[in-house]
Amino acid sequence: MRFHTRKWVKPEDLNPNGTLFGGKLLAWIDEELALYSIIQLENxxxxxxxxxxxxxxxxxKQGDIIEIGIDVVKFGNTSIVLKCEVRNIMTWDTIITIDTITMVSLDDEGKPKSHGKTTIEFIRDRRNNFSS
Structure with a gap:
């Protein structure tokens, strides 16, 4: 699992129980998955x-730092399937796991678009290819 993003739990992120609101966490996860997919699928x-x-x-709880981890499960024709784990780096406890998340690449009309990707690509490798 590659951990990409860290978030600091602030007062505005808490539920009435004084712990991280699940909806806020899911929004953070969805944004991170979208960013990761945009970079991988170049769309x-x-x-x-x-x-x-x-x-x-x-x-x-307030003051804790969490980190969001993502791994690629598989590449589809128009999609990428990911898995996610979020952990509390203050306690090392796993907060949430999601076994499969399907993200779909779209064309300008909002229809699924083939992306042609089959393996994980790293930005550093793409940058090295441009400088060759």
Whole structure:
């Protein structure tokens, strides 16, 4: 699992119980998945099609720092399937796991678009290819 983003849990992120609001966490996850997919598929028109069961395993409180991890499960013709884990780096507890998230590449009319990708690409490698 590659952990890409860290978030600091602030007062505005809390639920009435004083812990991280699940809706806020899901918004952070969805944004991170979209950004990751945009970079991998080289298309800014990406939508979330499906998320499998979401398993909340623990929480975080104000002041904690969490990090969002993403791995590629597979590349489809118009999609990329990811998995996600969020952990609290203050306690090392896993907060949430999502086994499969399907992100779809779209064309200018909002229809699924083939992306031609089959493996994970790193920006550093793309940059090196341009300088050759």
């Amino acid at each position: 800014s028109r990406i939508v979330t099609k499906h998320m499998s069961e979401i398993n909340f395993r623990s929480s975080a």
